[in-house]
Amino acid sequence: MRLLARAGSALITLLIAVAVVFLGVRALPGDPAVALVGQEGDPAALEAVRRQYGLDQPIAVQFVKYLEQIVTGNLGTSVRTGLPVSEVIAGAIPVTLELAVVSMSVAVAIGVTTGVIAALGRGRLIGRLVGVAALIGLSVPAFWLGLMAILVFAILIPILPASGFVPIGDDPVAHVTHLVLPALVLGSAFASVIMRQTRAAMLEALTTDYVRTATAKGLSRWQVVVKHALRNSLIVVVTVVGLQLGTLIAGAVVTEQVFVIPGFGKLMIDAVTTRDYPLIQGVVLITATAYIVINLLTDLLYSVIDPRVRVTSGSAA
Amino acid sequence: MRSFRSFPYGSQRALFSILAVGALIATGACSSQSNTAQGARGGTDKHVKYAVSGEPGQLDPTLANTFTSVVIFDAMCETLYAVSPEATMVPRLAAGEPEFGEDHKTVTVKLRQGVKFSDGTPFNAEAVKVSLERHLTHPSSQRKSELAALESVAVVDEHTVRLTMKKPISPGAFSVLVTDRAGIVMSPTALKSAGDDFGNSPVCVGPFKYDSRAPQNFVKVVKDPNYYDAAKVQIESLTYQIIADSTVRVTNLRSGDIDVVERVPTTDVAGLDGKNGTKILKSNGIGFIGLEVNGGNAGGVGKPGKVEGPLNRDPRVRKALELSIDREALNKVVYNGQYAAACGFIPPGTALAGEAATTCTPYDPQKAKDLLKEAGVTAPVKVSLLLSNTPEFTRIAQALKSMVQQGGFDLEINAQDSTAVLAAATAGEFQLHLNSWSGRIDPDANISRFVSTGSPFNYGNFSNPKIDEMVAAARSEPDVDKRRELYGRLTTELAKELPMIFLVRPSFYAGVRDSLEGVTTQPNGVVDFRAARVTGQG
Numbered sequence: 068m069r070l071l072a073r074a075g076s077a078l079i080t081l082l083i084a085v086a087v088v089f090l091g092v093r094a095l096p097g098d099p100a101v102a103l104v105g106q107e108g109d110p111a112a113l114e115a116v117r118r119q120y121g122l123d124q125p126i127a128v129q130f131v132k133y134l135e136q137i138v139t140g141n142l143g144t145s146v147r148t149g150l151p152v153s154e155v156i157a158g159a160i161p162v163t164l165e166l167a168v169v170s171m172s173v174a175v176a177i178g179v180t181t182g183v184i185a186a187l188g189r190g191r192l193i194g195r196l197v198g199v200a201a202l203i204g205l206s207v208p209a210f211w212l213g214l215m216a217i218l219v220f221a222i223l224i225p226i227l228p229a230s231g232f233v234p235i236g237d238d239p240v241a242h243v244t245h246l247v248l249p250a251l252v253l254g255s256a257f258a259s260v261i262m263r264q265t266r267a268a269m270l271e272a273l274t275t276d277y278v279r280t281a282t283a284k285g286l287s288r289w290q291v292v293v294k295h296a297l298r299n300s301l302i303v304v305v306t307v308v309g310l311q312l313g314t315l316i317a318g319a320v321v322t323e324q325v326f327v328i329p330g331f332g333k334l335m336i337d338a339v340t341t342r343d344y345p346l347i348q349g350v351v352l353i354t355a356t357a358y359i360v361i362n363l364l365t366d367l368l369y370s371v372i373d374p375r376v377r378v379t380s381g382s383a384a
Numbered sequence: 385m386r387s388f389r390s391f392p393y394g395s396q397r398a399l400f401s402i403l404a405v406g407a408l409i410a411t412g413a414c415s416s417q418s419n420t421a422q423g424a425r426g427g428t429d430k431h432v433k434y435a436v437s438g439e440p441g442q443l444d445p446t447l448a449n450t451f452t453s454v455v456i457f458d459a460m461c462e463t464l465y466a467v468s469p470e471a472t473m474v475p476r477l478a479a480g481e482p483e484f485g486e487d488h489k490t491v492t493v494k495l496r497q498g499v500k501f502s503d504g505t506p507f508n509a510e511a512v513k514v515s516l517e518r519h520l521t522h523p524s525s526q527r528k529s530e531l532a533a534l535e536s537v538a539v540v541d542e543h544t545v546r547l548t549m550k551k552p553i554s555p556g557a558f559s560v561l562v563t564d565r566a567g568i569v570m571s572p573t574a575l576k577s578a579g580d581d582f583g584n585s586p587v588c589v590g591p592f593k594y595d596s597r598a599p600q601n602f603v604k605v606v607k608d609p610n611y612y613d614a615a616k617v618q619i620e621s622l623t624y625q626i627i628a629d630s631t632v633r634v635t636n637l638r639s640g641d642i643d644v645v646e647r648v649p650t651t652d653v654a655g656l657d658g659k660n661g662t663k664i665l666k667s668n669g670i671g672f673i674g675l676e677v678n679g680g681n682a683g684g685v686g687k688p689g690k691v692e693g694p695l696n697r698d699p700r701v702r703k704a705l706e707l708s709i710d711r712e713a714l715n716k717v718v719y720n721g722q723y724a725a726a727c728g729f730i731p732p733g734t735a736l737a738g739e740a741a742t743t744c745t746p747y748d749p750q751k752a753k754d755l756l757k758e759a760g761v762t763a764p765v766k767v768s769l770l771l772s773n774t775p776e777f778t779r780i781a782q783a784l785k786s787m788v789q790q791g792g793f794d795l796e797i798n799a800q801d802s803t804a805v806l807a808a809a810t811a812g813e814f815q816l817h818l819n820s821w822s823g824r825i826d827p828d829a830n831i832s833r834f835v836s837t838g839s840p841f842n843y844g845n846f847s848n849p850k851i852d853e854m855v856a857a858a859r860s861e862p863d864v865d866k867r868r869e870l871y872g873r874l875t876t877e878l879a880k881e882l883p884m885i886f887l888v889r890p891s892f893y894a895g896v897r898d899s900l901e902g903v904t905t906q907p908n909g910v911v912d913f914r915a916a917r918v919t920g921q922g
Contacts, residue, residue: 101806112449115524148599149442149583155599214635221639222660229639230632231625327627327636329601337439337600337628342803 143345182265204259213325268300309365444583461588463567556826671823681812708791740872752791763792
């Protein structure tokens with residue numbers, strides 16, 4: 068029942084997102100037909116393009132038609148390339164998802180480890196060093212970091228490729244080597260966020276009664292930290308990961324541009340700059356869906372980790 | 385460890401959901417592979433990677449409208465005539481120079497014999513007729529204005545076509561018509577079977593043929609064994625990698641992941657020329673960057689209206705603005721001196737460039753102030769400049785703002801997204817518009833569209849019957865010497881009215897790995913790979 072209600076509200080959110088984007092892109096200055104035909108184009112062709120994509124019809128009519136289309140799973144045709152939007156997006160999403168998951172894995176591994184170290188080493192040199200590293204990770208723009216990474220690892224010490232994406236089926240080793248730099252660059256900022264959250268949660272957990280009890284029971288330091296303090300701190304990490312996964316896709320925009328990765332982020336930028344209405348709408352629809360689904364999953368994951376959430380939601384239901 | 389079953393039912397579902405997402409990602413990572421670019425280092429095994437700055441859009445010669453499409457068509461869709469590095473017309477699918485009828489209303493073109501399209505269809509006069517007629521009649525054709533002068537196409541024999549024009553056409557104007565995408569000949573067999581989907585797998589005559597593409601990512605062409613000069617083509621495949629950011633393009637060239645990059649920023653030219661295993665190829669452009677003045681567009685192109693402001697009212701104010709601009713300094717500040725100053729629409733050094741057509745108004749801010757006084761205008765004169773918010777145009781605008789201050793102008797920079805700029809320019813929402821034009825090999829195509837009354841690209845709605853007459857006379861004059869003189873007079877007349885203030889003439893710099901030889905460039909910056917070969921050095 069609770070799930071059904073959540074799914075209903077998610078659907079409404081999605082509909083609002085679709086309407087906002089539909090109207091939003093049309094409120095932008097610049098005609099997609101002009102963007103398509105270009106400065107050196109033909110005025111007659113401009114009219115033909117408007118007719119072809121229904122841009123000459125009232126916005127209400129265009130919106131109803133678009134809703135009809137998406138209900139049947141048809142996201143329209145890209146104005147720029149003439150290819151089906153669903154096909155274009157389907158080609159880009161897996162690339163970004165893979166990049167996002169690998170980057171997030173890197174970020175979680177680095178962030179949680181350094182977060183625990185920073186909490187345990189509070190007030191000591193190691194704690195301060197980790198804090199400074201996190202600050203740098205947060206402050207350095209991804210674009211600059213990406214270019215520096217290329218400069219160091221592809222030009223000065225040429226051990227990794229500078230750009231591109233190799234299909235795993237073509238060459239598994241090249242597939243991995245092409246992901247190393249983008250994943251590190253994209254993951255670095257998120258590692259800093261996770262580190263700071265882990266540190267704060269750990270510091271709080273280490274002062275709680277159950278941790279004191281666990282220590283008093285004679286458990287080893289390792290058991291107290293990992294099994295009791297860290298486990299309870301992980302709920303914060305899971306929340307951050309859930310929220311950041313969406314942000315990570317947005318962050319992929321820059322990383323994909325720098326490393327020429329044919330993913331969803333690059334697609335978004337290209338769609339907006341070329342005023343490709345159907346593509347922009349398709350991209351936003353998918354992004355909104357992804358956000359809603361990830362938030363839903365994060366909510367559900369709470370109950371796995373924290374029994375209190377499970378009890379509360381159980382009694383509420 | 386707790387067993388999975390010890391989790392409550394809702395949590396099990398959550399775990400299932402996570403596992404499902406994981407599985408989806410894993411499946412997706414595998415399924416995405418079919419349409420992603422190969423990222424292997426370039427310059428190996430005769431497979432060349434060429435970084436281009438934008439998505440080509442539709443690869444249908446009738447519907448194509450981007451510069452990147454021109455770049456790609458050069459490798460796989462040959463035109464009847466091509467542009468030489470010296471900006472002259474040379475036969476390509478045609479067998480020789482065009483033969484003009486006495487009245488210059490008919491043009492006979494003899495075609496190469498023994499030529500085949502990449503699908504094996506014979507190339508002949510009928511194919512030329514089918515292609516030109518498609519360009520003319522397709523409802524969404526982007527070639528209609530380019531072919532506006534063409535009335536009909538007739539097949540004379542298997543290898544000869546006769547084009548009938550609506551009005552007499554000069555050899556120069558004809559050269560513009562047949563060297564761009566309107567001159568591309570498409571396979572009639574492929575057109576018949578693919579129809580409007582022709583662009584998804586274009587079939588033409590060229591050293592390379594279409595292989596695959598991933599939107600916003602790459603287009604790959606491979607050597608065409610059916611090409612008439614296939615024996616000379618040494619590159620096996622050519623991948624056009626779309627990299628929008630110039631810094632990223634250059635970085636990839638340095639690392640060797642890319643073999644050739646187009647449009648190297650002028651700030652990077654020195655760093656790539658003869659260093660890091662790279663070299664620079666320069667081509668002198670035939671286009672220009674200039675300031676278009678809104679003289680009469682208050683509600684749309686082609687709808688003359690009254691525009692307020694001293695700049696539009698008095699040519700002396702426009703002259704003062706021109707006198708306030710130091711073109712050489714602009715070139716140095718914005719382009720490291722790698723471009724050239726542009727003083728008119730005819731590039732110096734070309735056949736029709738006489739002295740009058742290339743004379744420059746010298747930088748003289750004092751004279752500008754005097755002229756403003758003479759015109760009865762109080763300095764500083766506020767002028768708004770509409771421009772696309774690219775880093776390059778923004779730098780030009782900033783340099784101009786500082787320069788024209790000395791001449792008594794206060795320039796307000798109105799930078800917007802390029803599509804918004806086009807919309808604003810079309811609607812007449814500007815005083816000055818920073819415009820760029822890639823250029824054509826005939827001067828008429830570089831001026832008539834901007835100053836002729838009623839031209840859809842005359843954003844300022846400039847209209848002057850005398851200039852209209854002069855443009856028409858110069859366009860249809862067949863004699864080169866007389867034409868040169870006519871263009872000189874036209875330039876002098878335009879300098880009085882100043883509907884456009886020319887600023888700089890771009891040069892194109894392509895960055896090439898040393899391992900690649902035989903690459904040449906055209907005046908529009910297109911890189912030609914017909915004679916390219918990979919040496920494996922550098």
